[in-house]
């Protein structure tokens with residue numbers, strides 16, 4: 001099991017079917033709320049570096065705000081072949097949001 005790192009408090013989580021960015025050490029993490037299920041993945045789009053946590057959610061995918069690549073927040077995979085960002089297990093404990101790195 002990896003390190004659990006607090007990235008937010010529960011009340012900061014994105015609203016239903018929205019995404020949001022959270023700093024985590026030297027990274028930024030995109031947290032998505034898809035139909036009430038919270039997922040975390042790297043924030044940087046592998047196309048040209050767009051901020052995924054500033055995108056909208058459509059059909060369960062986070063849509064990059066720059067050119068519209070769609071990322072599955074559960075698997076980190078994009079529709080483009082082979083494109084995949086890291087995903088992190090998320091836990092909510094005692095009002096804190098923790099991700100496992």
Ligand code: FES
Nearest residue numbers: 045048050064067
């Ligand atoms: S930077 Fe994300 S789709 Fe281009």
